[in-house]
Structure formats: C-alpha cells, structure tokens
Amino acid sequence: MAQMGTLTCGATCPVLAYLSDERTLREHQQISLQSFRRKASEPAVIKLSDYSPAVTPKKTHRFCNAENMSSEAGPGPFSRTPPDLDASSMYSLRSVFPRPTTRLHDDEVGGTTERLLRPRYLCMLDDSTETGFRVVSANDDIELLSVQYIFVSYTRRHFYTQMAGDTSLSDIERERRRASAERDAAALIKISIDAAKSANTTAFWIDFECVQPDSPEHADASRSMQDVYRICDVVRAARSMVIVVGPPINEQFEHVESDFSSSAQLSWLRQWGDRLWTLPEALLCPRDHGVMLWYAGANQHKTQVVEKRNLPPYVWDDAATVGQLIDHYEGSIQLTQLELLVIALNSLQRRQTVARMHADAIYALMGLMRERVLVRKDDSAFQAFARLSLANDSDRPLERLYCLKPPTHTASWHTLQDAWGAKLWDITPECQISEVCDDDAVILGNLYGAHIDWAPLSSIDFIFDTSRSNVRLWRFCHGVACAVPAFFMLTQAIATLDLIIWQIITSAGPPMDSTDTLGLLLTFQWGFIAGILLLCYVTSILIPPLIITFYNGDVEQTQARLCGFQGMPDLPSVERTLFGRCRGRLEWSSHSLSEAAEDGIELYTIVDTVTMKAHVFRARTRPDVLMVCGRQGGLLRTLLCSYDIEECRFHREAVLRMETKILQRMSRMDLCRVSLTPRERYADEIVV
Incomplete structure (x- = not known):
C-alpha cells in the first residue's frame, strides 16, 4: 500500500x-x-x-x-x-x-471607522468675498453646529470638476478639459448659492470644495480618502438635497445644440440615477423638505421640488427595487438587515461608475450600514464585503452566501442568486466564519x-431490517443450518450401530422368533433414518430461497x-x-438540479x-x-x-x-x- x-x-x-x-x-x-x-x-x-x-x-x-x-x-x-x-x-x-x-479584520488592517456626525467642511455664504462663499471648518466654530446646509448632488457625466488625481484621462485630454472644468465648477457654485438662498439656509456642501483632495502634499490624505466614502453621512445631516443635472459633457465638447425639452430633462435625470454614488445619496437624504431638481441648460434653467418617494419611476430603471429601499428609509416599510443588504447590493451592482477601487460598490453599500470598515485600496470586492458583513454580522449574510448555488458556473458571487430560487434569508447557517x-x-x-x-468501488457492510419477523426468520434459518448437520451425523451413527448389532446376532444363530423381532426393530430404525434424510433434503432445498429472501430485504x-x-x-x-x-435500493436524488452543459465543466x-x-x-x-x-x-x-x-x-x-x-x-x-x-x-x- x-x-x-x-x-x-x-x-x-x-x-x-x-x-x-x-x-x-x-x-x-x-x-x-x-x-x-x-x-x-x-x-x-x-x-x-x-x-x-x-x-x-x-x-x-x-x-x-x-x-x-x-x-x-x-x-x-x-x-x-x-x-x-x-x-x-x-x-x-x-x-x-x-x-x-493575514487576518483582514484585525484593527491594524481592516477595523471599523466611526460615522461622520457633521461634515468636516462647509461652504458658508459670504457676499463680501469675490466668489460669494468661503470654506470653513465645521469643527472649529461651535456656532456652526446649528447651521443648516443643503447637499448638492451631481454627476461628472454632466459637470466635469475633477482635474487633479484623475488618472482616467491622458495629459492631452486633461488639458483639453481644463477650461471646461473651471467653467462647470463655477456654474455649480452659482447654482449651489442660489439653491441655498432659495432654501433659506446659509451654507451648502459640495464635494470638490468640502472634501480635501487626495494628494501626497496634504497631511491628512488618508483621512480625506475615508471622507470620500463617508459622504452618505453628510447627506444624512443635511437639511435637504439638490440634484443638479444638465447636458452630457461630450455634447458640450462636440458643440451639439442643447435640447431643453421635457424628454431631455428626463434623460438627464436617468443619467444621474445610473451612477453608483447617487443612489445612496437619494436614499439617505432627508424627506422633510423634498428634493429640489435643478435642470441647468446652456442658456436657461428650471427648478422643481418633488417628494423623495416619487423619484423612482422617473430616475431609475429598476424603480420597483429602489422604491423598496426608499420606502424603508422613509419608514413606510421595514426591511430586515439581511433584506436591506441583498436588495441594496443588487441595485448598486446595476449602477455605473469610474472605479477608484475594485470594491467601490461595496463601499457605496457601506454607507447604508450601521458599522463602517476602513477603506483599503488593495481590497477586492469580496474582501470588502466579507469585512463589512462581519462588522454588521447580525444575520450572518456571509455564511448564507456560501450556501447559494450560482445559476451558472461563471456567475459572480455578488449576484446573490440561487439556482433553486432561494433567497439569502431562506437559508439557516450551520457553520461560522471567524476570519477573512x-x-x-x-x-x-x-x-x-x-x-x-x-x-475503485468495493462492497460495504450493512445491517438488515431488525423487525421481529426478520429476526425470527434469521433464527429459524440459523437453527436449521445448525440442526441439519447434527441430524445427519446422528442417522449415520444409528445406521452404523444397527449394522454392527445385526452382524453379531446373525453370527451367533439366534432363535427364529428373536430374529423376527430384531428385523422389525431394524426396519423401524431404517425408516426413521430415511425420514431424517428426507427432512434434510427438503430443508436443504428450502433454506437457500429463505436466505436469499432475507438478504433481499430492506437495509436498515x-x-x-x-x-x-x-x-x-x-x-x-x-x-x-x-x-x-x-x-x-439506490435511487437518483430528486433534489438534484438539471444543469446545462458548459465548456470545461x-x-x-x-x-x-x-x-x-x-x-x-x-x-x-x-x-x-x-x-x-x-x-x-x-x-x-x-x-x-x-x-x-x-x-x-x-x-x-x-x-x-x-x-x-x-x-x-x-x-x-x-x-x-x-x-x-x-x-x-x-x-x-x-x-x-
């Protein structure tokens, strides 16, 4: 061996x-x-x-x-x-x-981070300045704690404001867009100031002014990166949200005449809703004052205030799914932690984004969770999801995820789909995940x-049905199997003894009447022997079928x-x-799933x-x-x-x-x- x-x-x-x-x-x-x-x-x-x-x-x-x-x-x-x-x-x-x-959930490599209760920076309205506002630190002045502000949401598909650190563009393209970036930033600032005055607030928050850029020169760069993925906390603390949409920037570069019709405005809203980071902002924004929609055309603009619960049919293709999330955050329905995680992740995976990291969708999901994890640039989407699940592990979603059977062998884990149609909350875990x-x-x-x-297959050991009838059958077969050889040997001994006695009597010449008596006795004995032999013969014929019947019975x-x-x-x-x-005895399982053939499977x-x-x-x-x-x-x-x-x-x-x-x-x-x-x-x- x-x-x-x-x-x-x-x-x-x-x-x-x-x-x-x-x-x-x-x-x-x-x-x-x-x-x-x-x-x-x-x-x-x-x-x-x-x-x-x-x-x-x-x-x-x-x-x-x-x-x-x-x-x-x-x-x-x-x-x-x-x-x-x-x-x-x-x-x-x-x-x-x-x-x-490596244990990714240890404090030094993947611990949790606190929520932002207030934004670190705000844009305060100030008519004395040339720009009409000034950026102040919200942590330096206690009077700013009571200041209400509006949150300005937009997408870089409509307004290009990112210049430094944009690695998705070549140097030539970046230089081409520099003038456009300055123009779009100025337009957004003007819209933000007008929206703040319209909402009777003295401050607004917009990302390119209130989030410090990720640069090596900045002493707080790591904290700035964490702030990018905690913008949802800023939305929660805002008075209201303003959604600014307009013509796509590619139409501006190609000098296409801007269309300001209702269908164009609806298309702009759809483009805003297709982005990854805008969905958490819409879910978490306050509902008390509605959502202001600001349509910014080339030479005109239009504003509209709508209730948040009325946004899904006009903004998102998956309106039914997003509607459940909005109803949850408005309090009209209550999703469990597990339902919220599954529905939100499925919806976020449909959104588009220019990826900063592999786990951007998971970090966007993190804004909806109670506990936050540290953002790690080297994390894959699965690692980030695993750490986030363990940090919020009230319903053990990661253990349930391992029990799902993907519809195809090429399906990604984040689809959260099961070939048998089960949902994540239908599964009860039987294991425990301790580390990532x-x-x-x-x-x-x-x-x-x-x-x-x-x-190579070989026979196995087994036990038959131990019911009373089977036990009696086994005992009968066992007893007969032991008794038949004993009876056969007994008849052989009796026959041998009779022959010896007969030879002794006949050699001595006994009287005629004694000989007749002995003959009758021998006849009876030979009849007894013949009966035993017949019984043995019949038993030898019956026992094999009985044993076969027994061994063909149920296996216990x-x-x-x-x-x-x-x-x-x-x-x-x-x-x-x-x-x-x-x-x-062997049967094909009815619980198996018929799967289509795939290459390499x-x-x-x-x-x-x-x-x-x-x-x-x-x-x-x-x-x-x-x-x-x-x-x-x-x-x-x-x-x-x-x-x-x-x-x-x-x-x-x-x-x-x-x-x-x-x-x-x-x-x-x-x-x-x-x-x-x-x-x-x-x-x-x-x-x-």
Whole structure:
C-alpha cells in the first residue's frame, strides 16, 4: 500500500492526507465501473462506521444506533459490531498551522471607522468675498453646529470638476478639459448659492470644495480618502438635497445644440440615477423638505421640488427595487438587515461608475450600514464585503452566501442568486466564519464534513431490517443450518450401530422368533433414518430461497460512504457491487438540479450509502470533501469542495441539497480556509 504523507498548510487551514507519490495519487483517484471489485466473503460479519472523516478523529466513531440494538439477537446481521478502524483513518484531513494567514479584520488592517456626525467642511455664504462663499471648518466654530446646509448632488457625466488625481484621462485630454472644468465648477457654485438662498439656509456642501483632495502634499490624505466614502453621512445631516443635472459633457465638447425639452430633462435625470454614488445619496437624504431638481441648460434653467418617494419611476430603471429601499428609509416599510443588504447590493451592482477601487460598490453599500470598515485600496470586492458583513454580522449574510448555488458556473458571487430560487434569508447557517483571508477566502469552522471516496468501488457492510419477523426468520434459518448437520451425523451413527448389532446376532444363530423381532426393530430404525434424510433434503432445498429472501430485504443501516464517479454510472451495477445483489435500493436524488452543459465543466455523481441517493452535479474540478454549511426548505445545503495542495485552500465547486440524516454519521471539521472561486482543473488530472 502506498505510503501516506501529510502536507502542511497556512494558518487555520486543513490539509488532505494525500499520497506522497504523484503517480500513485493519480492512480488512486482514477475510477471506472469496469474496475469494480467485490470482496470474496459474504457481508455476514458486519463492521459499520461513520463517513470517512474530514478531520483526524479524536476518538473512534461507533455506529450511531449501535447501543440501541438488541444484544439477544445472537450472531448474524443483528449483533453489535465493532467500529471500522480503517474507515476512520483513510482519507483524513489534518489541521496544522505552520505559517500565518493575514487576518483582514484585525484593527491594524481592516477595523471599523466611526460615522461622520457633521461634515468636516462647509461652504458658508459670504457676499463680501469675490466668489460669494468661503470654506470653513465645521469643527472649529461651535456656532456652526446649528447651521443648516443643503447637499448638492451631481454627476461628472454632466459637470466635469475633477482635474487633479484623475488618472482616467491622458495629459492631452486633461488639458483639453481644463477650461471646461473651471467653467462647470463655477456654474455649480452659482447654482449651489442660489439653491441655498432659495432654501433659506446659509451654507451648502459640495464635494470638490468640502472634501480635501487626495494628494501626497496634504497631511491628512488618508483621512480625506475615508471622507470620500463617508459622504452618505453628510447627506444624512443635511437639511435637504439638490440634484443638479444638465447636458452630457461630450455634447458640450462636440458643440451639439442643447435640447431643453421635457424628454431631455428626463434623460438627464436617468443619467444621474445610473451612477453608483447617487443612489445612496437619494436614499439617505432627508424627506422633510423634498428634493429640489435643478435642470441647468446652456442658456436657461428650471427648478422643481418633488417628494423623495416619487423619484423612482422617473430616475431609475429598476424603480420597483429602489422604491423598496426608499420606502424603508422613509419608514413606510421595514426591511430586515439581511433584506436591506441583498436588495441594496443588487441595485448598486446595476449602477455605473469610474472605479477608484475594485470594491467601490461595496463601499457605496457601506454607507447604508450601521458599522463602517476602513477603506483599503488593495481590497477586492469580496474582501470588502466579507469585512463589512462581519462588522454588521447580525444575520450572518456571509455564511448564507456560501450556501447559494450560482445559476451558472461563471456567475459572480455578488449576484446573490440561487439556482433553486432561494433567497439569502431562506437559508439557516450551520457553520461560522471567524476570519477573512487575503486571498478572497474565509476561515470556516464548526461545520460537519466528510471525504468523498474516488477509489475503485468495493462492497460495504450493512445491517438488515431488525423487525421481529426478520429476526425470527434469521433464527429459524440459523437453527436449521445448525440442526441439519447434527441430524445427519446422528442417522449415520444409528445406521452404523444397527449394522454392527445385526452382524453379531446373525453370527451367533439366534432363535427364529428373536430374529423376527430384531428385523422389525431394524426396519423401524431404517425408516426413521430415511425420514431424517428426507427432512434434510427438503430443508436443504428450502433454506437457500429463505436466505436469499432475507438478504433481499430492506437495509436498515449501512456503512457510511460517499462514492464519487465521473459521469452518470449504472445504478444497478453500483448496487450490485455495494450489496451483492440489485434490489432497487439506490435511487437518483430528486433534489438534484438539471444543469446545462458548459465548456470545461464536467458531469459527476456522488452516491450516498446512508440515504441511498445518487446526486448528479456539474463542476470544473472533481471535489474532494463535502461540507454541510446550511439548511433550507427542510434539506441541508452542502458544499462540494476541491483542495488546492499548493495554496492549502478549499474551493467551492458545487452545491447539493441532501437529507438531514447524514449529519448523524458525520464528524465536525476544524477551521479550514474556503474560497468561493472554483479551482482550475489540472492539465494532468485524468478521470477514466
């Protein structure tokens, strides 16, 4: 037998006990129905075990109901049986921690940040200045705490105000837009001053004046970057919001004549609503004074005050979804934390933006959450979402996310869609996430798991139905099987003794009457012997059908195994190999999902010997471990994960729905690192 080697992994990460030799590993993982083999011995002496554990067991796992079995059944399929020590040690995962893993939610790398209760800077109206306003620090003067201000919202698709730090433009294009930027900034300032006076306020807030630019020369640059992603807090504290829209800047550069019709104004509003950062601003702005719409044309303008709840049909394509969010913030309906997160993330993913970071959509979502996390430039969208979920983890959204089955294998995680139509709040987590790793993975713990056996199929041990009738049938067959040889030997002894006595009497010449009496006695004895022989013959004919009937009965308990196949095997052949005969015990699972074929996606089947179900699924790489992560609709949500030896990480390949009774035969897993991204299939990985 090939020697077993233990591979090390990262912190809080388990490792498969794979075969050390690469060639042996590939041969060990190959499987074919043609290589089925059956043990020579009949499964009369039975040893049962749990599933092959996904962690090294601390103790031997006995069959769950072994202690409740009757000890009076005697030898046979109903007797108490020892555990399967081989099954407890094969294909185990070991948790070793030789090297550290970055913990992104530690304070120094990913802690939380406080909300802005008031803006750090405000533009105060001041007629004595040339510009008509001055920028003041709201933290320096206590009198400014009572000042009301308006929040000015616009999009750079209509007004280009960003010059310094705009890496999306070339030097030539930046120089071309410099004059336009100065003109648009002056126009927005004039509109802001007029809107503030119209609202009877003495201050306004606009981003390019009140947010310090991200520049190395500025001593507070890091704080400025945090302020960019906390603009939603400024909206909350404002008196009202002004939405300024106008012709797109590309029409201005191309000198296209501006259209100021109602349809053009509606188009400008739609363009404003398509942007990523404008949605949180609209959701969080106060509702008491309505929202002022300012249509700024080339030579004319128009204002309109509307209620916030009336905006969705005119501003957003997904008006029904955004309407739910607005109703939530206006208090007419109450969404749960989980519903708010899912609906808001789906809506934000539809918006457009010039990305500052990979996780811009998540940081926009952060403005709607109670707890905030520090903005990290190197974060991926998943890392930012994971940290945000843990910081606001009242409903454990990240654990539920791992239980979703994407509609396609190319679907992104942030779609939050399930192939079975389940919502995130329909799932009850069965695991716990403790940490976020630096490789788009998390540390999962407190979950059940089992290893998937891809080795050549062989017979398993099992226990038949222990009902009273079956026990009596077994005892009868067992008794007859023991009595028939004894009766046969007894008749042979009697016949031999009679022959000896007959020879002794006839040689001595006994009287005629004694000889007649002895003849009658011998005739009776030979008749008795013939009857016993006939009984043995009849019994030998009846016992085999009875035993076959017994062994074809229902299986009450089996050795727990997850047998893996590539493609869809012939279930009768599988059952014949596992149990010796095919009686229709194995069935195709009705909980499996019919999936369309995709390039690079293979078809696999897992046969569970506990539930007697065969589950069909598609995956990019053959899974090694099954993990139970949640419940939904009375069934378990199980992850089928492959293991990356080089990265010491599990990868989710597929999701199955399975019956809950498999938990009785599974072991708890230690902390393990799991990624939602499927692992790339190795070029030399061959499954026959």
